[in-house]
Amino acid sequence: MGIFPYVYFMVRDFHITDDPNRIAFYAGLVTSAFTFAEFSTGFLWGRLSDRIGRKPVILTGLIGTALSVLMFGFSQNLTMALTARALGGLLNG
Amino acid sequence: MIGGALANPCETFPRVFARGTIWDQYPYLLPNLFSAFICLIGVVNGILFLDETHSALKLKRDRGRELGQWLASKAPWSSQLDRQHSFDSASEYAPLLGNEEQLPGYRTTENSPESSPRLSTARPTSEPHEQLSLGQASAQTDEVSTIFTRPVILNIVSFGILAL
Numbered sequence: 001m002g003i004f005p006y007v008y009f010m011v012r013d014f015h016i017t018d019d020p021n022r023i024a025f026y027a028g029l030v031t032s033a034f035t036f037a038e039f040s041t042g043f044l045w046g047r048l049s050d051r052i053g054r055k056p057v058i059l060t061g062l063i064g065t066a067l068s069v070l071m072f073g074f075s076q077n078l079t080m081a082l083t084a085r086a087l088g089g090l091l092n093g
Numbered sequence: 094m095i096g097g098a099l100a101n102p103c104e105t106f107p108r109v110f111a112r113g114t115i116w117d118q119y120p121y122l123l124p125n126l127f128s129a130f131i132c133l134i135g136v137v138n139g140i141l142f143l144d145e146t147h148s149a150l151k152l153k154r155d156r157g158r159e160l161g162q163w164l165a166s167k168a169p170w171s172s173q174l175d176r177q178h179s180f181d182s183a184s185e186y187a188p189l190l191g192n193e194e195q196l197p198g199y200r201t202t203e204n205s206p207e208s209s210p211r212l213s214t215a216r217p218t219s220e221p222h223e224q225l226s227l228g229q230a231s232a233q234t235d236e237v238s239t240i241f242t243r244p245v246i247l248n249i250v251s252f253g254i255l256a257l
Contacts, residue, residue, distance in 0.1 A: 003096055003124075004096070005096050005097025005100065006096060006097055006100035006101070006121060006124070009100070009101070010100075010121050013120070049147070050147070053145050053147045054145060054146050054147050055139070055143055055144075055145045055155070055157075058139060058143070059136055059139050059140060059143075062132050062133075062135050062136045062139065063132070063133075063136055065132050066128075066129040066132035066133050066136070067129070069125045069128045069129045069132065070125060070126065070129045072121075072125050073119060073121055073122040073123075073124070073125030073126055073129075074119055074122060076119075
């Protein structure tokens, strides 16, 4: 949600392709990687929080989100950006 | 919005972020750094002040929470916060569409049982029905003011900031 303004320019700066349609495709891929990963693991986080409590899961989710967002800022190619976003969705809880 | 404002800082704020530094090599670092910083503030806040809500694990000893309470006791404005905190915790669990007897509990600064809103709602429930039939307009304004309690307003503000 927060990366919508600049994700297209970021993918363009990766210099994968010159076709704007393809750039837009990869930008959408980066954006949806986050939500897809969150969709895959959200249920598991809920079950884990039933076992170990709400507070540890919330805090690890926040720390994981912070680290993945930092990794996304440091990414230099598409693979790293995708991984960072997917990791962010995975750890978001 | 903040993401767009902080992206590519070497071009948007050339005086503050010089060329050739890390901001030039990683142009999209600044908004993500800002987000990570906000997350870490939330982590520190949560460790110190977040209560466990899971009913079975609520009684487990929480060292972070103890540290938070120790820090709160050290703060010079802590005595005022203690009164505020007891009022807040009572207002969180008290019924929203309550009867008029809740208001004296908000105004007093003592913690006496007579002024506690929770005990005052133990009175017979026939009184709210009478009040609703008599003064609908005044009851509605009271409902609006009792709906927007402090936790509700803080939640609304934080969601608004999240949209940025």
